Amino acid sequence: MRIRVGHLYPDYLNIYADRGNIAVLAARARARGHELDVRALGLGDAVPAGQIDLFYVGGGQDREQELVARDLVAKGGALREAVEAGAAFLAVCGGYQLLGRFYRDRAGVELPGIGLLPLHTVAGERRMIGDVLLECEWAGRTLAGFENHAGRTVLDEGAQPLGRVLAGFGNDGESGREGCRLHRAYGTYLHGPLLPRNPWFADRLLADALAHATGEEQELPPLEDELEAEAHAVASQRARDRGGRF
Numbered sequence: 001m002r003i004r005v006g007h008l009y010p011d012y013l014n015i016y017a018d019r020g021n022i023a024v025l026a027a028r029a030r031a032r033g034h035e036l037d038v039r040a041l042g043l044g045d046a047v048p049a050g051q052i053d054l055f056y057v058g059g060g061q062d063r064e065q066e067l068v069a070r071d072l073v074a075k076g077g078a079l080r081e082a083v084e085a086g087a088a089f090l091a092v093c094g095g096y097q098l099l100g101r102f103y104r105d106r107a108g109v110e111l112p113g114i115g116l117l118p119l120h121t122v123a124g125e126r127r128m129i130g131d132v133l134l135e136c137e138w139a140g141r142t143l144a145g146f147e148n149h150a151g152r153t154v155l156d157e158g159a160q161p162l163g164r165v166l167a168g169f170g171n172d173g174e175s176g177r178e179g180c181r182l183h184r185a186y187g188t189y190l191h192g193p194l195l196p197r198n199p200w201f202a203d204r205l206l207a208d209a210l211a212h213a214t215g216e217e218q219e220l221p222p223l224e225d226e227l228e229a230e231a232h233a234v235a236s237q238r239a240r241d242r243g244g245r246f
Helices: 020-030 062-084 094-098 199-214 226-242
Strands: 002-008 035-041 054-057 088-092 102-104 110-112 119-136 141-155 163-167 180-182 185-188
Touching (some): 002 020, 002 062, 020 054, 054 062, 062 088, 062 094, 062 110, 088 094, 094 141, 094 185, 141 163, 141 199, 163 226, 199 226
Parallel strands (some): 002 035, 002 054, 102 119
Antiparallel strands (some): 102 110, 119 163, 180 185
16 A cells, blocks of 8 residues: 655654654664655645645744744644544654644744644743653553643643653643544654664554555564564653653
8 A cells, every 4th residue: 555644844843853753754664665755844735625634734943833823724624534534643742742732832923723633732931851761551561752832722612632651740740631632633842863773653653644545454474573662661761760740
């Protein structure tokens, strides 16, 4: 199968090696005989209706977010329709914030979001930095990554987080929740990049994308993930050594 990926603003939102997530998806798809067809969707580019199985947007500083925010809003209707129709979506850090209703910086300037995820973000005084470990009860797995953000993201009542914080700060340093998920869309503050040390989550995204492409739920054959499992274990232990906050 050809898995069609729409990479939003790769020239602007690629802080902390977030582009590496695409490389992981491509390698794991190729190992199973699939091909990742990655299309850059930059400023002014239209979202091709029904032609993307997985959208991806990485993180950036406030300046980069400001550069793309208005353009992303123009794409918002098409992106929301795509997710409602079953497309998968992974958004990291700055991209995650812009999938909510708005992001307000420390000066009070408000950038519009696209309202795809039920949340909003307000910048805080202190950055939240370090290794983080999540328990994803919905998947029966854990996610390990690295967070570096000043934004405090607040989920709407009833919204589903990506995971419960075992160590680290998470969305806001208070709620014990990190990220957000809706349908096949996932938002998170976890950098690193995220997917090399969390192969199960990479496979979840691939399965979601294939389900959109084929119209049927997919079960991927397992791969030999010894190195990936070791990376996950090391990152998880670093987060535990840092100490749980919740």
